[in-house]
Amino acid sequence: MSLVETAIQMRVVYQGELLTIRKDSVSLPDASKATREYVVHPGACVVIPQIRPGLYVFERQFRYPLRQVFIEFPAGKLDKQESALVCAQRELKEETGYSAENWLHLGVMHNCIGYSNEKIEIFLASDLRPGNQALDSGEFLELFEMSLDEAEDAVRKGLLTDAKTITCLFWLRMIEGRHEAKIGSLADQIGR
Structure with a gap:
């Protein structure tokens, strides 16, 4: 059928x-x-800014629809005719001031498949170079660093609930390879 x-x-x-x-x-x-x-939705990108393996730049930002401050990775919507990589590079620079020497496209996520066509491209940015932020008018955020373990703990405690950021943490854990055996065995169980 x-x-x-x-x-x-x-x-x-x-x-x-x-x-x-x-x-x-x-x-x-x-x-x-x-x-x-x-x-x-026009689509978006999320960037995982890697200070060094295991340590990443996060932001705190107020999100009006839920009237609360969220912990997130830098992200933003694609402009017309803009490639996903160019969007990711622009958003990283605007929101954090960092630029990156190396870029790796990790995948894509669809965060609201029941009521939106939004597609978010996921990038890992490494070999960061500091610079000045260029925030959009009306954009206010606070930058801080967290390890992958600390971020996962924040998820468990309900302090980090943003879907795109949680998806990025999944990708980071996969890259680190710590749970490959568990993921493989879970996939085998689901496939049965």
Whole structure:
């Protein structure tokens, strides 16, 4: 059986500066009809700034929709016609002042698949060179350093809840290779 839903009618219900909200009528795999409301997002990048293996630059930033300060890695949306790498390099420089000699694309994440098409490209930036921040107007954040172990502990304690940053921590742990055997055995269990 096909799982694909096919658009019958697509309609924009809100067009903002950053986001578009759509409400589409779709045909389901069993030929019945349904409505899908979702956010169209231009895409984004998140950067893992590595001071040295095991030590990383984080930021604290107030996020208005949840009215609280979050711990995050530097990130931002893609500008029109901008490549993911250029976006990552720009965001690292703007938010932290750092530039990086080495860039590694680790993967992609979709953080809200039930109601958004947002795609976030994940980059590791190493061999950092300090410089001056160039924050956007109205952007306020605080930089600090944490080890991977400290960041994972912050997740366990509920102090770090940002999905893109937690995904980055997963990638870092994979790179370190500490849990390869556990991940492999878990994958075998899931595959059965």
